[in-house]
Amino acid sequence: MRMRSTEESAGQQPECEQRAAELRAELDELLSASRYAGQRERRLNEAIRAAPGRQRPDGDLLRQLAQARTLREGLGARCLQLSDQLQELENRLRQRRHPQQPPHPQQPLPAEPQPRQAPPPPPPPPARPDLGALTERIIGLHRRGAFPEAEELLNQAAARLAPTDAALLVGMLSQRGPTGASLHLARTAAGGTPDHAVAVLAELRELGLAEEAAELFHTFWTHPASAVPTLLAALERAGQHADRATLLWEWGSAPAPELTSLAACLQQHGRPADVRTLLRQAAGRPTADLAGLATELPPALATLLLHELAGLRPPAELVRLATALEAHPDLYRQLLDALLADGSRHRTTLAALRSAGLSTAPPGAPRSRWGRR
Known part of the structure; x- marks a missing residue:
């Protein structure tokens, strides 16, 4: 039985080594793609900041920036998953290459340890919102006269979106959305946690959205x-x-x-x-x-x-x-x-x-x- 177990381990090792090589190759590709997405995000940020007179950023640039951020963060989360899987696989390979020495024949054999359960896979990264689709949905509700529903959607966006996404959505609404929608979203963002609201304020200024940033900051004055x-x-x-x-x-x-x-x-x-x-x-x-x-x-x-x-x-x-x-x-x-x-x-x-x-x-x-x- 011991010989058969050794043969099975020897047969599994090349398969594990092949899987580890595949993971390394995939991880290298993802890291390269992540670096490219980060470079593109930086270039788009620079293009927005270079707008003459800090005028409102172009709506297409904002959409591209949102896509680049979504891609970079998704790639980063996937890289972490693959890195954890690769580390676990390499640990198993090291244990098989350097097995523990069997105890002396005169000593009683220790009880076989219970097989360890593999750790659960890491949760998938949270889905990033499609800000373009969200903008179109808000516009569509306004066109149909569903103003309470549009306002509720803006309130939910202010409460749930990360500061960078909230600022990008404000920028898209300022370019294409209904009148006042971007200002409403900025005002509502001021009602979040202080750190979140201040982060949205900084992002709005970074995008050159001075009117919306002022609206958010003025809302601070109404706090108790x-x-x-x-x-x-x-x-x-x-x-x-x-x-x-x-x-x-x-x-x-x-x-x-x-x-x-x-x-x-x-x-x-x-x-x-x-x-x-x-x-x-x-x-x-x-x-x-x-x-x-x-x-x-x-x-x-x-x-x-x-x-x-x-x-x-x-x-x-x-x-x-x-x-x-x-x-x-x-x-x-x-x-x-x-x-x-x-x-x-x-x-x-x-x-x-x-x-x-x-x-x-x-x-x-x-x-x-x-x-x-």
């Missing part, structure tokens, strides 16, 4: 305060620091309750630099608004705001602010502390406060017999 810290973190991770600053600048003009809510959320998420930037943007509001904002902010943030104001606003406006805060002794003291911390710089402001009959004495200092000084 609780969602903004994670959105800012996603912009930071993507290197979109200008967008992060712009978003905080927009929030700086939000109504006081919403701005207060955002400042508290940023503080809870451990983003002190964003809190400072937000309050610095808010420092440009009218004096009456600033007094109301200071009363609504938590004490630590109110102190930070007042210190920012002391360094940014002219003496006349600081006097008006101090007058509005006189009914709130704690806030008035915080503003005064900020001015007295650099008395030489704020000499004019302190003199203006005294002229207005407002106290400039540091907290705890004895009051002048001549009144407020």
Whole structure:
């Protein structure tokens, strides 16, 4: 029986070696095709970026780019499958070429191990969407007046497509789709996870789709305060620091309750630099608004705001602010502390406060017999 098993193994080995050679040849061909698809994708990207004045990319270029990406990713997934199969086959061949030595005759033979089950084959790569067919389907629904169905299809595309595919579909719709479809898709993409939405934004800009990118970014402004810290973190991770600053600048003009809510959320998420930037943007509001904002902010943030104001606003406006805060002794003291911390710089402001009959004495200092000084 042992001799027969050896003969069977010897007969199977050439067959395994032939199969391994076939896999190597197929893998080499696929790797070559994958490199070519990657080169074509790079050339198409360069052609789109080279459009004069960053005008909208040509629809045919967008379709070719989508096809090249689909081909490259499919080839890459197939290469991984073949590589795993080849590695498993080569491991079996090495075991047959170098079998374990049989134990000494005087020693009892160990129990034969249970045959190992072959690992399940890797799952096939996910099917890439046909963006051209999806575009035609959306156009067809609009032509038939099936607007709710077309909108639902756009919503599904925004939720399910990868950022690169979502941006390509936006580009195709901007060229051939119904009016407003590309903008709707861009707006809807802003409602995904922060990282996904930011990635779509970057892809839209890379394709020169400035109007749709602006639509997506403006939708960020409608997010509730609780969602903004994670959105800012996603912009930071993507290197979109200008967008992060712009978003905080927009929030700086939000109504006081919403701005207060955002400042508290940023503080809870451990983003002190964003809190400072937000309050610095808010420092440009009218004096009456600033007094109301200071009363609504938590004490630590109110102190930070007042210190920012002391360094940014002219003496006349600081006097008006101090007058509005006189009914709130704690806030008035915080503003005064900020001015007295650099008395030489704020000499004019302190003199203006005294002229207005407002106290400039540091907290705890004895009051002048001549009144407020």
